[in-house]
Amino acid sequence: MKNTLGLLLTVLLLGCQTDSTLAPSKFKTIMIKSVGEVETLPDVATFQINLNCLQKSVKVSKQCLVDKSNELNSKLLSFGIKQDDILTTSVNMNKSYTWRNNSQVFEGYNSSITIYITLRDINKLDQIYTELLENRNLELSSLAYTHSKLDSLKNEAYVDALKKANTLTDKLLTELPASEKEILKIGNVEISASMPESKEQLEQDGYAVAEVAAQNRSIAISKGTVLIKATLFVEYQIK
Template sequence: MKTKRIVILFLSVVVVVLLSSCMATQGIVRTIEVSGSGEVALTADIASFSIQVSELGKTTSEAQGFANEKMAAILTVLRTNGVAEKDIATTALNLRPSYKWLDNQQYLEGQVASQNLSVTLRDLPRLGKVIDQLGEISGIYLNSVVLDKEDKSAALLESRQLALASALAKAEAYAKNSNMLVGSPITISESSVASNPYSPRAVKMLASEAYDMSTEIPAGSMTVRSTISMVVEMTRQN
């Protein structure tokens, strides 16, 4: 009788364990993590660059006069080529003494006045002409010209849609080979980057340099690329 009770108790425990195991299995959420990318080409329509003027004079006033004269010429070039006032900004303005070393001794050689401008040109076909005209002003620095697309929102939306479609296509392929179905996304993360087609280093422009022909700066093409990573629920086929 005692042995029979032990057997019944043992069988009860086994049944409980099996039921718990089945319930635990039913509660498992099967997922797969996939990624996809999408790329859209577009053409630049604006250019941004900076211009620096730095002049040495015997006095601060003299240095300022030299710098102001060149800055006035620069502003004339920009304004006559349709650059709006809101697209011309002073980013730095400095007055400082300049020293030199001679025979291991430091001496004052004069005063320096410098000014930096940040410029955005929205009429891109004028860029070569603007650079040519700036080249007629001696001793200025033209820093990194960057071509860009002012409004990339439509391209970003398209690249994200392509990236999402690519990720879902991968999930569908894995599900088909695993005899499963793709469920709802659990998490989605996305990153987007835009490449710039042209960005040279700083160039010092001298009026004494002769130009045989006008400057040409092809806009080329730039790309917007989006990458999406997602965790998708997988369900068994009935």
């Protein structure tokens, strides 16, 4: 009889342990998508230079391009631009034609080189652009602005995103039957929510995904400033 009771008690205890292990913990969560922003003045400019030489023979056109590109490189160095910030991206040579009297007329051989410039002293931009435009063999294009410390500015944008997420969650708590929050997950890519209850039940209880601001965008220029945005996904447990 004692052996039977002992076996029965053991089975009951194991049953209780199994039930507690399988039963999911009941808690509520809120997922916040937040976009942080940092706006600052640019301190770096980038642009492209296209240098052309049109001559009647291949040999003369090639030599013209060599001479003109060497002159241009010396000019750029004299502006204080470092050699590492002068990048040749393409060199081409093609036959050039023009349309005259309803027929194509051969003009010569057009050799060209494209150079990508990074100007780290943005205060010199007006002077450099003006002098380069005076060269009839040059074409300038693709002027853009950026900042030399994008990584640190991006980190500041993430901090701003977290602050916004915390502020929004605090406001939501004033409208919900909860008063405390705790961060469960945080990431800069979309994360899955820790939802022990069904999605339908969460929506009935009024706890759904909240979104702050718009989708993350790449660096853009607005009113003469560089705008850096960073997106965070933050999941909170509330109680």
